[in-house]
Amino acid sequence: MLLLAVSMIASLSIGSAGLSFADVWGILIHQLPGMPDAADKWTAGEIAIVTQVRLSRVWLDVLVGACLALAGAGFQGVLRNPLADPYTLGVASGSSVGAAFIILTGMQLALGLWTIPIVAFSTGILTLLAVIWLSRSNGVMQIETIILSGVIIQSFLGAFVSLMVSMSQGVVNQILFWIMGSLAMRSWEHVYMMIPFIVVALPILLYFSPSLNLFTLGERHASHLGVKVERTKLIVMIVSTLLTAAAVSVSGVIGFVGLVVPHLIRLLVGPDYRLIIPLAGIGGGIFMLWADTLARTVLSPKELPLGVVTALIGAPFFAFLLHRRMKVEGGAKH
């Protein structure tokens, strides 16, 4: 929590507009009720950069990161597969098809600013329904079948996205950029849209976290202890998918956060989902915040695709932790 707050403060102060640390905080403090108007010390543009652009973006970073990491923890819990991530069930490719179609046909403004998020969210959810329908037999969903169905849907829809990319000429970059993920040019409305998802999903996932602990022993062990296995799987997967679809519809496909953050938390605190779930949310927020801060400052004023940054810093960091843990555990055995 503390680390999250410190990261948010630091990230707020870093940016391409050339405002100093004191300027940023001066502007923020003047926004509090009862303080004198900030307009006489800073220009309207400077105030807008801090309160409209940066502050909302920092919050959006935290929320998108938290959503993806929570969803990843949820999927890893029910699927008991270390490679499971928020995109295992093909949600990202479903959303991408929707977004790519909108960009290709130039209908970005058909429903106002929200066209791409709404369409991407809907096609993402439709993909989940398709995967559940594919993998269900006699009311039972086998984990292997779920993962396979996800892979099949993902490659099928991925082909559609590639098809649309190749069909479009001038707008190729736009589709690819959406797929690579970015949180630039978002607003407070996007933040407000994300909040209900976290507020609803976090308590649900926490409620199921003791059951997810029993899942680590195997589905049969869990069912012998009274866990309603199929219901738990379905609810956790739906909640995780909603989180993923919400994040993807706002930010595009940002890889690695949902896969790596839950593993990082697991390496740090052990296998207990009652700790992993809340800490993955916080950790995802911190991770995304720093990744996005790098994305918008390294080649400033040009922005790097966020998905590229998360993978570039996430993979080596994860490899380092994994290697260190193997050394520690190997040493303890001898």
Place this chain on the structure above:
Amino acid sequence: MSLVAQQVDAVLQGVSVLNSISVSFERNRFYGIIGPNGVGKSTLLHILSGSDAPSAGGVTLDGVPLSHMPGKILARKLAVLQQGGLPPVGFTVREVVAMGRYPHQNWLGGEGEDPEAIIDEAIHTMELAELQSRKLHQLSGGERQRVALAKLMAQQPEILLLDEPTTYLDIGYQIELLDTVKAWQKQRSLLVVAVLHDLNLASLYCDKLIALHRGGIAAEGTPDEVLNPAVIERLYGAKTTLVKHPATGVPQLILQPGES
């Protein structure tokens, strides 16, 4: 306390495995289910545990169909030691034993009485005190089986179902495990049903045996009634010689090689 299966059928992937099995189990008894490979012993145990539904027929616990009982209510009364034991997870021994309390917890994870004393007792009974902060993946197969049993003790069931509990254990661990279960069964008047491969072990520990053959019950009764060379040859196609155990007097079977 009685567990009753009525005309249970089981069909696995289109093949009929169990055919109209009716059998009842009473409190304070140790039952053994025996029979050749693939005869459906584990399938019957899964159906008795309520985790798998039969294709036809049903199982009742004190007259209540298992399919009508909420999972946690059933898990307070009935515990299962699964075939293959516990997987090598990263939880500590104590954390895994504490998982046995799950059916007694409310939705907030709390319970009426203090679970720590119950968990302590299970850990001490299974002589796991020194291992309790070790992680499961650091233990041997035999030690993990002791943890599995301690977890069942923390669950405080009245019915215990064991699916081939001695497979992959050496004879020392086999005797140790069954001695512990037997002592626990006597102390708490438990109803125990165990699927066992080793007929001589079954004879040593079980009050009653149920022999499955070709989807039905081929023989049912005390070890003296069931374990005779004629029944065994019909079940397994193997020739055996019957002797009385010199210390306890229960029947023991000695294998006889085929004629070459």
